[in-house]
Amino acid sequence: MNLRLNDSLLDTIDLRTTPLHLGLGCRxxxxxxxxxxxxxLEAYADAVADDGREGRLVVLIDEQGRGSHWERHPGGEEVIVCVSGAITVVREIDGEVQEVTLQAGEATVNPAGVWHAVDTAGEARILTITPGPGTEHRAR
Structure with missing residues (x-):
């Protein structure tokens, strides 16, 4: 796996192709x-293991349509921001499905350990701030 954490922040970072890791010491x-x-994902978890539960992965994602999988983050809360378009965050909490719809500029927080998926109404851009290590996925 050719994954590398780059210590140089002087260049432009395209979050659609190169996520940003936020770690201990405000790094x-x-x-x-x-x-x-x-x-x-395994290489990323290994590379940032020293940050433990405090590390976060910042990713910009262009999505369209129904999300293909469920995920959850036992290690902490995840922030989801709708940058453009509209999205619906679908959560499974205590056997019940709950939905929250976000318009551009709105955000929601997924509690630690809660299964969730994201659906879009047409094209949408989403910014996530995720506790990466320990994330679990399952088919939807």
């Missing part, structure tokens, strides 16, 4: 070579 580092696939 920010681009995560080059990141992908939403098992090997890259």
């Amino acid at each position: 920010s580092r681009p995560v080059e070579g990141f992908a939403f696939e098992p090997a890259a």
Whole structure:
């Protein structure tokens, strides 16, 4: 896996292709070579293990339609911001499905350990601030 935490922040960072890791000591580092696939997620978790539960992954995602999977973050809360378009965050809490719809500029917080998915009404851009290590996925 060719994942690298880059200590140089002087260049432009395209959050759609290169997430930003926020770590201990208010440190920010681009995560080059990141992908939403098992090997890259494992490499990321290993690379930022020293940050423990305090580390966060900042990602900008362009989405359209129904989310393909459920996920949860046992390690902490996740912030989801609707940058453009409209999104619906679907959560499973105590066996019940709950939905919250966000318009551009609005955000919500997913509690630690809660299964959730994101659906969009057309094209949407989403910013997430996620406790990366320990994240779990399942088919929807």
